[in-house]
Amino acid sequence: MKYIRAKANFFRLADEKLIVLGARIIECMKTSEVFTDPTPTIVQLEEAYASYYEAVVPAASRSRETQALKRERKRVLADLFQQLVYYVNTVADGQLSLLYSSGFPVLTGKRTGVIPATPTGIVLEDGRRAGEVAFRFTPVGRDMQYEYSFAVEDLNKKELVWGESLFTTRSFKTYQDGFTAGIYIYFKVRARNKNGASDWSTAVRFLVR
Template sequence: MRKLKVMTYYGDKNDYELSTLAGTVLTSMTVAADVFTAPRPTLEEYGSLVDDFVAKHELVSRGGSTLENQQKKVAKAALLEAMGILAQYVNSVAKGNGAILVSSGFELAANPRTLLAPDLVSGVRLQNGRQLGQLRLDFDALKAAYEYEYALAHTLDEVGQPVWDATYNTSTSRGNVIGNVVSGDIYYVRVRARNYRGWSDWSAVSTVRAL
């Protein structure tokens, strides 16, 4: 029987989901300090990373500058790295004990024998961005996916189907910026998700006319 573990990778979560989970882990491991007696990194170090990311995320969510967005990405990368190390520590302490794993606040890893390819991505929304010449792509996140791919088109073939001329990879389901679009052109996008079992089918197509 496979030993229970917590997940060590959370890069598939959007910024809001990550900030919520990171805070939950900090609170939970503080409460369970008698179990997790020597966390790596320390809870003080981890808490500083959580606070830094949350502050930068909240600033950018209100409309941050290019520099502020970059600073948020750096803070997110540092937090994800710390969460991965801390989750490994939790697994080493718990040794498969489900109650101890859950008490850490981290999410339990799925059994790879029951893991299936991701479901269809839903909630795909293509809309004009904050600046002219930009579009914004959002869609609903899938917990079973660690990566997404979206295909973009702005022309149709002779039977009226989009001609997919470019694909892009992303790890986030929110705020994907598509640049260099032509004002007045109609753009089409579809999304699929990936996990360790493969790719989902393509989503329904979302479309918008660029301003």
């Protein structure tokens, strides 16, 4: 099976390359008749790009403060492009002409598509404030989307009541708020790509503080 996809690993790009490539991708998204409902939105991309661009020139001074600010804004932009490449690959479904029209670099090669493995290494921690939880887990591959959900226990029925599915492309620390301090919650996650979804992870129990 022909394995063709847009690729993104923008955080490792040199600043001058990311500035040029980022502008091209955003322009392609704005004028595309195929990628009409991108995730994230064009507005989010433009705001993150402008914020990063403004931080690049001052960072040339090499001060720790400006360098740190540039890295923070670069990470935000890179994460948004990582989400966007998942959307592009899903819509294009391996069509080379559509992938090139997105503005992203394209990887072509021979590879059999496989369903991702189930995420492991789940860790839940206290958040930054009461009622907030931080979670992270071990990534299972590149260009991956993760579906996750939280549950509370119904004491009357003695069963878990799962909330709606949420989605992220991040496996490192992410925050979720809105919980009641003093109760136990449960967390599960599974990985998704264009070939399908993994099994759900084993639910992890955590006491909200």
